[in-house]
Amino acid sequence: MENIQTSRRDFLKTTGLTSFGLALGISAFSKDAVVKKINPAILKLEINPFIIIDTAGNITIVNPRPDMGQGSTQAVPSLLAEELEVRLDQVKIIQSDGKDKYGSQTSGGSSSVRSLWEPIRKAGAAARDMLTETAAKRWNVPVAECIAKDGTIIHKPTGKSLAYGELADDASKLEIPKNPKLKDPKDFTILGKYNKRLDVPERVTGKAIYGIDIDIPGMVYASILHSPMLHGKVIAVDDTETKKVKGVIKVIKTERTMPHRTSEAVAVIGTNYWAALKGRKALAVKWDNADYEKTLSTEKYFTDTYEAAKKEGINFEEKGDFDAKYSSAAKKLESNYETPFLAHAPIEPENAVVHVKDDGSIEIWAPVQGPDWALRDVCAYMKVAPEKVKINVTLLGGAFGRKAYHDFLLEACHLSKELKKPVKVVWTREDDISQGPYRPGMLSHMQGFIQDGKIVGYHHHAIGESILGQVYKGLKPDEADPWLSEEISTNNNKYSFDVASKVSWTHVKTDIPVVWWRSVYASNFGWGQECFIDELAHLAGKDPLKARLEIIKDERFRKVLETLAEKSAWGEKLAEGQGKGIAVFKSFDSISATCITVTKKDSGVKIDKVVSIIDCGYYVNPDNVKAQTEGNIVMGITAATKDGITFTNGVCDQSNFHQYNIMRLNEMPEIEIHIVDSGSSPGGVGEPGLPPIAPALGNAIFAATGKRMRKLPFDITNLKV
Amino acid sequence: MAIYNLTVNSKKVKVDVEDDMPLLWVVRDIVGLKGTKFGCGMALCGACTVHLDGQPARSCQTPVSSIGKITKITTIEGIGDVKLHAIQQAWIEEQVPQCGYCQSGQIMSAVALLKTNANPNDQDIDAAMSGNLCRCGTYDRIRKAIHRAAETIKVEEKGIGKR
Ligand code: FES
Ligand code: FES
Numbered sequence: 072m073e074n075i076q077t078s079r080r081d082f083l084k085t086t087g088l089t090s091f092g093l094a095l096g097i098s099a100f101s102k103d104a105v106v107k108k109i110n111p112a113i114l115k116l117e118i119n120p121f122i123i124i125d126t127a128g129n130i131t132i133v134n135p136r137p138d139m140g141q142g143s144t145q146a147v148p149s150l151l152a153e154e155l156e157v158r159l160d161q162v163k164i165i166q167s168d169g170k171d172k173y174g175s176q177t178s179g180g181s182s183s184v185r186s187l188w189e190p191i192r193k194a195g196a197a198a199r200d201m202l203t204e205t206a207a208k209r210w211n212v213p214v215a216e217c218i219a220k221d222g223t224i225i226h227k228p229t230g231k232s233l234a235y236g237e238l239a240d241d242a243s244k245l246e247i248p249k250n251p252k253l254k255d256p257k258d259f260t261i262l263g264k265y266n267k268r269l270d271v272p273e274r275v276t277g278k279a280i281y282g283i284d285i286d287i288p289g290m291v292y293a294s295i296l297h298s299p300m301l302h303g304k305v306i307a308v309d310d311t312e313t314k315k316v317k318g319v320i321k322v323i324k325t326e327r328t329m330p331h332r333t334s335e336a337v338a339v340i341g342t343n344y345w346a347a348l349k350g351r352k353a354l355a356v357k358w359d360n361a362d363y364e365k366t367l368s369t370e371k372y373f374t375d376t377y378e379a380a381k382k383e384g385i386n387f388e389e390k391g392d393f394d395a396k397y398s399s400a401a402k403k404l405e406s407n408y409e410t411p412f413l414a415h416a417p418i419e420p421e422n423a424v425v426h427v428k429d430d431g432s433i434e435i436w437a438p439v440q441g442p443d444w445a446l447r448d449v450c451a452y453m454k455v456a457p458e459k460v461k462i463n464v465t466l467l468g469g470a471f472g473r474k475a476y477h478d479f480l481l482e483a484c485h486l487s488k489e490l491k492k493p494v495k496v497v498w499t500r501e502d503d504i505s506q507g508p509y510r511p512g513m514l515s516h517m518q519g520f521i522q523d524g525k526i527v528g529y530h531h532h533a534i535g536e537s538i539l540g541q542v543y544k545g546l547k548p549d550e551a552d553p554w555l556s557e558e559i560s561t562n563n564n565k566y567s568f569d570v571a572s573k574v575s576w577t578h579v580k581t582d583i584p585v586v587w588w589r590s591v592y593a594s595n596f597g598w599g600q601e602c603f604i605d606e607l608a609h610l611a612g613k614d615p616l617k618a619r620l621e622i623i624k625d626e627r628f629r630k631v632l633e634t635l636a637e638k639s640a641w642g643e644k645l646a647e648g649q650g651k652g653i654a655v656f657k658s659f660d661s662i663s664a665t666c667i668t669v670t671k672k673d674s675g676v677k678i679d680k681v682v683s684i685i686d687c688g689y690y691v692n693p694d695n696v697k698a699q700t701e702g703n704i705v706m707g708i709t710a711a712t713k714d715g716i717t718f719t720n721g722v723c724d725q726s727n728f729h730q731y732n733i734m735r736l737n738e739m740p741e742i743e744i745h746i747v748d749s750g751s752s753p754g755g756v757g758e759p760g761l762p763p764i765a766p767a768l769g770n771a772i773f774a775a776t777g778k779r780m781r782k783l784p785f786d787i788t789n790l791k792v
Numbered sequence: 793m794a795i796y797n798l799t800v801n802s803k804k805v806k807v808d809v810e811d812d813m814p815l816l817w818v819v820r821d822i823v824g825l826k827g828t829k830f831g832c833g834m835a836l837c838g839a840c841t842v843h844l845d846g847q848p849a850r851s852c853q854t855p856v857s858s859i860g861k862i863t864k865i866t867t868i869e870g871i872g873d874v875k876l877h878a879i880q881q882a883w884i885e886e887q888v889p890q891c892g893y894c895q896s897g898q899i900m901s902a903v904a905l906l907k908t909n910a911n912p913n914d915q916d917i918d919a920a921m922s923g924n925l926c927r928c929g930t931y932d933r934i935r936k937a938i939h940r941a942a943e944t945i946k947v948e949e950k951g952i953g954k955r
Contacts, residue, residue, distance in 0.1 A: 140891025140928045267887060274892030275880040277827020277868035281893060284826035292821075317793055317810055345810070345817040418831045418839055418927050419893045468829070468893025469927045500832040694887055698933070702890060705929025728836035728925065736931040737918035 120172040122198050128236030135167040135176040136183040137440055139467035141757040142695040143183045145268045149691045153261045154195030156219035166464040169442030177441025179475050181659035181755020188753045196251035205242040206233050265694050282438030282465040285424045290493040293486050294347040295338045296354055297506050300721040303358035305335045312353035318346025328481045330542045364721040366582045375579045376534045380407055380516035384532050384575035387551040391571030393530050400520035404610055408515040408599035409782040411715025419468020420503045421479035426493035432459045438467040440475035448477045453484055472587040476508055504731050505723035509716050510588030511536040515599025521611045526622055527570040531559050534577045536585050551576035558592040564657050565625040590758035593658035597762030601654035605770040616641055627749055631662045631686050638745050639666035639682040650775025654766035659755030661687035665763040667771040675788040676772055678740040688751035697744045700760035704742055707764025709734040712787045796856055801870030811857035816840045818856050827868035827896050838924030841897040842867050848904040868896040879903050882941035890928035898924045902938050911942055
């Protein structure tokens with residue numbers, strides 16, 4: 072994910088509710104905290120941007136990371152609550168609105184817990200210390216005699232207590248402690264413990280409010296016909312039939328703005344969504360598609376990548392002189408591994424409600440992964456100041472990277488401005504699948520060699536479109552995509568090769584819009600890396616687990632692999648036709664390894680069992696770590712064995728779930744997940760379980776059938792084995 | 793446009809809509825019950841599942857005009873509105889939902905399954921639940937939760953029997 076530099080100013084800003092405040096931004100601990108006091112006529116008190124305590128004792132925690140199913144509504148407030156000494160069922164949790172004072176607010180890059188682990192806990196600890204000090208002063212007793220528990224300060228010797236609400240006013244007048252003491256992990260009562268997510272009940276009763284559920288007075292609905300070739304221009308619109316649809320208010324030419332380009336589109340506005348959709352389907356639009364018929368082609372794109380594989384790329388890193396050593400090596404191997412373009416396909420399609428008001432202010436209700444990024448994009452697009460924009464982040468019905476790309480939100484902004492009304496834009500599934508943006512399809516060109524039965528030479532040549540290049544800043548011709556460092560640099564994925572190793576890059580461009588998808592390039596390159604290591608192991612005549620352990624010194628990696636071997640009964644006798652495959656991959660600071668068992672069946676295989684191990688360092692809730700890993704298994708198997716996105720003659724070949732299939736319940740294998748408690752600093756949880764899935768499957772298929780899979784996706788029921 | 797008199801979650805509602813408007817949009821945008829979700833509009837994902845006289849149906853492919861003699865429409869809001877249904881309780885116990893968006897539909901399918909089959913085995917669950925997609929991948933927990941709910945119902949019924 073993009074690592075955006077948000078300006079994290081520490082400053083005081085009273086919220087609408089707060090008449091007195093004291094701000095303690097999350098970066099207050101790296102700089103001098105700015106403490107400022109205003110009118111002490113207290114109604115509600117903002118101890119810092121994340122904690123609001125009112126005099127009635129109600130405590131509100133602001134969650135700066137939107138919840139798309141990954142559990143941030145529990146995870147981030149838990150960090151705060153642990154140190155503040157409140158129970159999660161005592162507090163109200165609200166979502167941050169994108170404003171600077173909350174710092175970075177984008178759910179992405181599996182970053183919520185790993186980046187907020189310390190700062191948010193410090194914010195909680197600082198507030199706790201201020202409340203404790205206030206109580207001690209009031210009682211005139213030493214601070215050491217006071218403890219904080221469940222939202223009250225207790226004087227231990229006497230047992231008297233004061234609720235936070237009674238202390239907050241005075242507490243806010245204190246200096247913010249610069250280095251509040253954080254709890255010893257062994258004293259944690261919330262972090263690392265199984266706790267039910269408190270937002271589950273609303274998700275089983277239909278009460279949870281997603282973006283698509285927002286209704287506001289005076290709102291109209293829009294369904295937008297996008298260019299079938301994505302970037303075409305509107306030549307003529309015939310809306311005769313559309314106008315006959317009851318409930319259609321208007322047909323209006325509009326635009327879809329992506330980070331790197333704007334396309335033309337036609338919106339049908341209705342009094343209800345069905346009318347707008349029906350009207351849209353009745354439109355006859357003539358498009359000028361320029362030459363997109365030729366350029367929007369996945370076949371052409373992959374042909375280009377295979378061509379590039381024959382040539383040298385740009386070095387990202389190199390140890391030893393790989394090319395020379397490779398050409399003189401006696402036992403060597405070379406393979407290409409391909410991964411397709413993929414749609415995110417969250418079950419809640421893209422949608423947004425926007426009201427551009429008469430005074431130029433803008434209010435937004437939308438399922439966005441990052442209100443801070445959304446605010447930035449809306450301000451730039453609408454040319455307004457951040458103070459003019461209010462973002463209400465709703466729940467997200469899945470996102471996987473898609474809802475940090477704001478084309479759908481800017482569409483609603485544009486239409487609301489034109490119509491001078493609140494507008495709700497809802498994409499259809501067809502829009503979602505056939506318009507992109509997508510995970511880019513990539514090619515891994517792999518080379519390697521062995522000596523004395525050991526893998527000692529390795530080259531991963533990553534080829535394809537650059538997300539950074541297309542979406543953001545472009546990529547210089549001589550620049551290797553810096554995002555490779557998170558994915559396949561040997562520094563990150565800890566194999567060490569005695570003789571020579573190299574990671575290189577070739578940029579192959581496409582007009583197909585791309586963006587991050589769950590685990591970003593790790594989801595592409597894990598396939599090449601881990602299948603190829605398996606190939607080299609077999610070339611060396613070694614067991615794939617042993618061959619890996621020989622070239623990994625890192626203790627955490629070894630522990631993960633050893634745990635996997637134990638839990639998956641690696642090396643034990645297999646039934647007739649069975650095969651097991653393993654893979655390990657580090658991404659977003661967590662290490663995940665998977666063993667998949669398959670059985671040969673007819674001309675394909677059946678997946679019997681998946682065992683995944685994850686070492687994500689410290690975590691908030693073990694059950695959520697497991698849930699996310701389960702999700703990664705399902706999404707990983709889907710990505711490997713269902714449909715990719717293809718473009719032929721300028722048009723996406725897939726439109727809905729009949730052509731872009733997703734694994735179903737009846738296809739679910741037995742699964743088992745184990746967490747390795749390394750006590751390391753927190754890593755990601757939402758994504759790292761995905762990259763090892765496809766290669767573990769490919770390696771299992773090889774073990775069971777002798778057939779080496781190199782191109783994703785494949786139909787496991789028909790592998791022609 | 794025509795007037796339709798519907799019974800949604802035991803409440804009578806009168807709607808004035810186009811004949812071909814799918815029940816999904818009638819329920820969501822006209823009646824205002826947002827728990828039933830839109831996922832595909834083609835009967836492929838199950839997010840829009842409701843009960844028509846107790847039978848699970850994809851409301852995105854059910855034009856309001858086809859409702860005809862159906863007397864009872866039940867949506868997620870009508871399941872366990874007084875006390876949580878055993879399925880909903882089991883969903884909480886197993887912590888099934890991730891984003892939760894597909895879960896209204898999952899629960900409607902599961903409730904319908906238990907109504908006709910109090911003790912489903914894995915194959916029965918496969919057959920009843922494979923029309924409901926979950927992109928977050930909660931299938932393993934869905935299966936466990938259905939078994940758990942079936943157990944709870946059995947125990948509750950036994951308890952009643954004893955009394
Ligand atoms: S929305 Fe009806 S089945 Fe998908
Ligand atoms: S819980 Fe997110 S789609 Fe099922």
